[in-house]
Amino acid sequence: MILFFPVILGVMQMLFVIAFSPLLIGFIRKSKARLQGRVGASVLQPYRDLVKLFHKDEVIARDASWVFRVAPFILFTITLILASAIPILFAFPGNPASDFILIVYLLGFSAFVLALAGLDVGSAFGGFGSSREMTLNVFTEGVVVFSLLPLIFIAETTNFAMMPAALNIAPTIYIIPLVLAFLGFLIALVTENARIPVDNPSTHLELTMIHEAMILEYSGKRLALIEWAAANKLLIFIILGANLFFPFGLAMALSVRALLMAFGVLLLKVMAFALVIAITESTMAKFRIFRVPDFLFAGLILGIIALFIITIL
Amino acid sequence: MYYFAFSFFLFGAVFSLLLIPKGDDRLRNVVAHVPALFGGVSLVIGSILQFFSHAPVTLELGSLFSFIDLGLRIDTLGAFFLFIIGIIGSIASIYGIGYVRHYYGKYNIGIFGLAYNTFLAAMALVASANNAYFFLIAWELMSLASYALIVFEYKKEENIRAGLSYFIIMHLSAAAIFGAMLLLTKNAGSPSFDIFRTSAEHISSGLSMAIFVLAVLGFGTKAGLMPFHAWLPDAHPAAPAHVSALMSGVMIKTPILLLLRVVFEFLPAVSLWWGLLFLFVGSLGALLAILAASLQVNIKRLLAYSSIENIGLIFTAFGVVIIFHFYGVTSLALLGLTAMLFHVLNHALFKSLLFLSVGSVALETGTANMEEHGGLIKRMPQTAIAFLFAALAISALPPLNGFMSEWLLLQSMFGGVLAQDLLVKSLFILAIVFVVLASGGTLLAFSKAFGVSFLARPRTKESESAHEVTMGMRMSYLFIGIFILLLGIGAHFVVPVIQVVSESVGRGAFMNPTTLVPRPDGSISLAPVLVPSLPMLSFAVMFILTFLILFLSVRMFTRGRKVTLVETWDCGYPLSAKGEITGTAFSRSLAMIFKRIAPVKKNVVTNEVLQGNPYFITKNASVDVSDHAVTYLYQPVTRATIFLGSQAKKVQNGVVNAYVLYILLALITLVIIYL
Numbered sequence: 009m010i011l012f013f014p015v016i017l018g019v020m021q022m023l024f025v026i027a028f029s030p031l032l033i034g035f036i037r038k039s040k041a042r043l044q045g046r047v048g049a050s051v052l053q054p055y056r057d058l059v060k061l062f063h064k065d066e067v068i069a070r071d072a073s074w075v076f077r078v079a080p081f082i083l084f085t086i087t088l089i090l091a092s093a094i095p096i097l098f099a100f101p102g103n104p105a106s107d108f109i110l111i112v113y114l115l116g117f118s119a120f121v122l123a124l125a126g127l128d129v130g131s132a133f134g135g136f137g138s139s140r141e142m143t144l145n146v147f148t149e150g151v152v153v154f155s156l157l158p159l160i161f162i163a164e165t166t167n168f169a170m171m172p173a174a175l176n177i178a179p180t181i182y183i184i185p186l187v188l189a190f191l192g193f194l195i196a197l198v199t200e201n202a203r204i205p206v207d208n209p210s211t212h213l214e215l216t217m218i219h220e221a222m223i224l225e226y227s228g229k230r231l232a233l234i235e236w237a238a239a240n241k242l243l244i245f246i247i248l249g250a251n252l253f254f255p256f257g258l259a260m261a262l263s264v265r266a267l268l269m270a271f272g273v274l275l276l277k278v279m280a281f282a283l284v285i286a287i288t289e290s291t292m293a294k295f296r297i298f299r300v301p302d303f304l305f306a307g308l309i310l311g312i313i314a315l316f317i318i319t320i321l
Numbered sequence: 322m323y324y325f326a327f328s329f330f331l332f333g334a335v336f337s338l339l340l341i342p343k344g345d346d347r348l349r350n351v352v353a354h355v356p357a358l359f360g361g362v363s364l365v366i367g368s369i370l371q372f373f374s375h376a377p378v379t380l381e382l383g384s385l386f387s388f389i390d391l392g393l394r395i396d397t398l399g400a401f402f403l404f405i406i407g408i409i410g411s412i413a414s415i416y417g418i419g420y421v422r423h424y425y426g427k428y429n430i431g432i433f434g435l436a437y438n439t440f441l442a443a444m445a446l447v448a449s450a451n452n453a454y455f456f457l458i459a460w461e462l463m464s465l466a467s468y469a470l471i472v473f474e475y476k477k478e479e480n481i482r483a484g485l486s487y488f489i490i491m492h493l494s495a496a497a498i499f500g501a502m503l504l505l506t507k508n509a510g511s512p513s514f515d516i517f518r519t520s521a522e523h524i525s526s527g528l529s530m531a532i533f534v535l536a537v538l539g540f541g542t543k544a545g546l547m548p549f550h551a552w553l554p555d556a557h558p559a560a561p562a563h564v565s566a567l568m569s570g571v572m573i574k575t576p577i578l579l580l581l582r583v584v585f586e587f588l589p590a591v592s593l594w595w596g597l598l599f600l601f602v603g604s605l606g607a608l609l610a611i612l613a614a615s616l617q618v619n620i621k622r623l624l625a626y627s628s629i630e631n632i633g634l635i636f637t638a639f640g641v642v643i644i645f646h647f648y649g650v651t652s653l654a655l656l657g658l659t660a661m662l663f664h665v666l667n668h669a670l671f672k673s674l675l676f677l678s679v680g681s682v683a684l685e686t687g688t689a690n691m692e693e694h695g696g697l698i699k700r701m702p703q704t705a706i707a708f709l710f711a712a713l714a715i716s717a718l719p720p721l722n723g724f725m726s727e728w729l730l731l732q733s734m735f736g737g738v739l740a741q742d743l744l745v746k747s748l749f750i751l752a753i754v755f756v757v758l759a760s761g762g763t764l765l766a767f768s769k770a771f772g773v774s775f776l777a778r779p780r781t782k783e784s785e786s787a788h789e790v791t792m793g794m795r796m797s798y799l800f801i802g803i804f805i806l807l808l809g810i811g812a813h814f815v816v817p818v819i820q821v822v823s824e825s826v827g828r829g830a831f832m833n834p835t836t837l838v839p840r841p842d843g844s845i846s847l848a849p850v851l852v853p854s855l856p857m858l859s860f861a862v863m864f865i866l867t868f869l870i871l872f873l874s875v876r877m878f879t880r881g882r883k884v885t886l887v888e889t890w891d892c893g894y895p896l897s898a899k900g901e902i903t904g905t906a907f908s909r910s911l912a913m914i915f916k917r918i919a920p921v922k923k924n925v926v927t928n929e930v931l932q933g934n935p936y937f938i939t940k941n942a943s944v945d946v947s948d949h950a951v952t953y954l955y956q957p958v959t960r961a962t963i964f965l966g967s968q969a970k971k972v973q974n975g976v977v978n979a980y981v982l983y984i985l986l987a988l989i990t991l992v993i994i995y996l
Contacts, residue, residue, distance in 0.1 A: 018863075063879075065882050067886075068887075069890075070886045107728075110728070113760075116717075116760070117718045124771060127768070127773070127902070129889045130695075132900050135902025135907065138907070139902060139910055149758075150761065161735075297910070298910075312750060
């Protein structure tokens with residue numbers, strides 16, 4: 009029984025993430041609409057969109073190979089693995105994927121697969137989307153690593169299961185480097201999830217788009233999977249940031265009361281992140297594509313400074 | 322067992338030699354590859370047997386000119402490299418049988434067989450020679466045999482040029498190695514490596530530095546360490562595919578073995594700056610090399626630059642090992658060394674698979690230029706899978722083997738960030754930045770290589786009509802693929818084995834790691850630990866199960882949906898291969914971002930259609946990708962050499978009177994010196 013504990017908890021975390029990620033998207037869209045003075049669609053609209061897409065027939069390009077057909081499933085699988093690997097309500101050891109470096113390379117894996125899918129149909133759009141995605145990914149990976157490395161050095165482990173507990177008792181002297189690292193993490197978050205100011209998730213006909221250009225040829229259930237996977241990834245990043253940079257409120261024991269408490273705290277934290285995203289997206293314009301590397305370099309430098317301060321202190 | 326291996330290679334070489342003047346091409350092909358295959362397999366068996374017995378094996382092959390002792394000594398580290406040589410050698414030979422067929426009637430395969438078997442034997446000798454002179458002979462033999470293989474397709478002019486630059490640069494490197502070996506011999510009073518080991522303590526620090534610098538110049542050039550890599554991107558595409566696989570996968574690793582021996586066995590103690598140098602040069606070289614790789618459109622050149630990147634990573638690990646060894650943190654040094662050796666093995670596997678699959682593509686389409694490929698995944702499905710699999714492994718994507726060695730490398734580098742010395746700490750942080758950016762660059766380079774060559778629509782008639790290659794060639798993919806998979810998901814079992822190899826390096830320097838704090842779940846704390854490993858097998862099971870459950874449940878819930886096949890939508894324009902992104906365009910954004918350091922030049926030639934009318938013009942644009950090492954290091958050195966040579970010619974003016982004057986001057990000088 010003890011042996012299967014991580015498996016059961018991991019599966020529950022996967023279900024948790026896929027159940028709530030469309031809600032997060034709905035919430036962000038609703039907040040954006042309100043901020044921009046619109047009523048906006050219901051927060052449940054992303055669920056309806058998914059159901060609709062799953063019911064539709066599919067149109068696939070004749071030039072596409074099996075790579076194009078398999079890619080959405082791999083992308084979704086990667087987000088499921090990520091969902092099981094991070095601490096959500098309760099940090100538990102024993103998940104083979106809960107390793108920091110492994111997660112960074114899994115993110116690289118999903119970028120790689122998506123880029124290949126974009127290239128596979130042979131349209132000019134998909135190819136350029138892939139080219140941009142992979143170019144930015146060179147830097148994004150660095151930003152993700154260096155925004156989280158300071159935490160690794162405080163917690164003295166690369167295992168996510170051990171990190172929240174160790175970070176919770178970190179001395180307050182680390183507050184300034186942690187703020188820097190957190191800014192870096194926010195940059196990683198918007199880039200990895202194709203949000204403004206790096207990319208715009210709600211346009212389809214803009215020549216600077218990245219993520220949407222690669223998935224232009226998808227339809228039906230595969231499009232649903234990709235959209236859902238993108239939502240999962242956003243939720244995972246937000247939970248990761250919420251639980252590592254603000255490591256309070258996690259359940260210390262597996263009791264219903266503790267889990268409910270943790271759920272409440274997590275909900276507040278995720279809503280705060282979502283509001284930050286909504287406000288940024290309502291007040292900022294998208295960067296020109298060649299401005300984005302500067303933005304990412306800034307994130308990288310912030311992480312490096314934080315790492316320096318932490319290892320010297 | 323090793324005797325068998327050398328006998329097989331000798332047999333293959335001699336029999337091929339006999340077949341050069343007259344013989345059937347098919348027989349020549351068999352003679353070239355079958356003994357090599359058996360020789361490789363014997364090397365593998367021999368090294369595995371030795372691994373269980375642990376004792377070094379010594380073989381005596383007699384002596385040459387009575388003063389060159391032809392002794393072999395194969396210790397655990399040597400056996401590890403022989404294992405790599407054997408495994409890639411035998412699989413490349415299986416591939417070669419099918420590949421060499423297209424030379425029938427065009428080139429003499431007898432010559433190929435001679436050079437090929439000599440090359441394999443020379444590599445094995447380099448890894449096992451126990452005497453400086455014998456080693457130098459084997460080294461030279463390895464260079465000459467590989468030179469012969471590079472220029473084997475001598476009817477192509479660029480191959481001759483690549484071979485010439487290889488030949489010259491290899492001899493410059495050999496000169497440095499001769500220097501290092503002679504200094505060591507002078508110190509020890511004997512050319513025997515055994516005496517080198519026992520007399521290491523007598524080397525003064527100045528001499529030690531000189532030997533180190535010479536060894537790095539010599540072995541670094543052979544390994545393709547940036548900035549001494551200029552020969553590599555030319556030589557690898559020139560050789561036949563399975564020889565490229567051997568060169569990139571195995572040959573450029575032999576200098577690593579020798580460098581390990583020099584640094585940890587033949588020299589008395591390491592200096593900190595050696596480690597810092599390797600850490601910096603290795604990691605920066607890795608980043609620059611992968612940027613260069615991303616800009617290539619010739620897929621073989623792309624692979625060659627990626628080899629330079631991996632050599633950079635190996636040198637980064639080497640630097641980590643030296644630094645921790647210097648500080649006496651044995652456990653982290655051991656971790657770094659294990660990462661390094663594991664990466665040597667991993668790179669040998671996936672790079673040879675990449676070269677083999679690309680060789681098949683070039684064979685079928687007649688070109689290695691990816692702008693002329695496209696859509697090959699439908700025409701050569703298994704080759705495409707082989708390339709994709711190796712690309713995933715080299716991009717260090719879990720759960721394949723490349724990830725595991727990169728994981729170990731990063732873990733060992735994290736330890737260095739905690740160093741007290743600010744210089745060391747900063748260099749470690751910088752190196753981590755470079756390594757992480759380089760791994761992002763690898764993803765870019767290989768998504769480009771696979772995407773442009775294999776996906777979408779074919780761009781030429783040749784690609785349109787490409788077919789899958791022979792069964793034997795595809796079998797060789799399968800063998801390497803199995804190894805890649807096993808080393809990845811079996812990392813939990815493989816890493817301890819490689820750790821045993823690491824512990825045997827250097828006169829016991831890596832034995833008995835000081836502080837051991839393994840954690841029950843296999844995670845690492847930043848306190849020095851015994852080589853940790855991730856449970857990759859359970860990760861792989863988890864990944865595959867999740868994928869299958871997802872796939873089946875989506876299928877179950879969407880069973881009634883139709884799938885319609887249509888043309889790709891291209892903004893309403895008629896669909897053609899020109900609408901696809903090209904290899905140049907794919908890396909264009911990267912070149913723009915790094916425009917200060919990317920060696921890319923766009924040339925636009927404007928022609929007026931009507932003379933004197935500036936409004937009707939045609940433009941031709943081409944993109945040149947050069948290499949900074951060639952432009953700023955090799956070419957100036959070449960020009961300086963030519964200049965000095967032409968100056969020296971003034972002395973040699975052909976006038977007899979002047980020569981008599983020289984003799985007189987020389988006499989006077991000598992008399993003055995001796996008085």
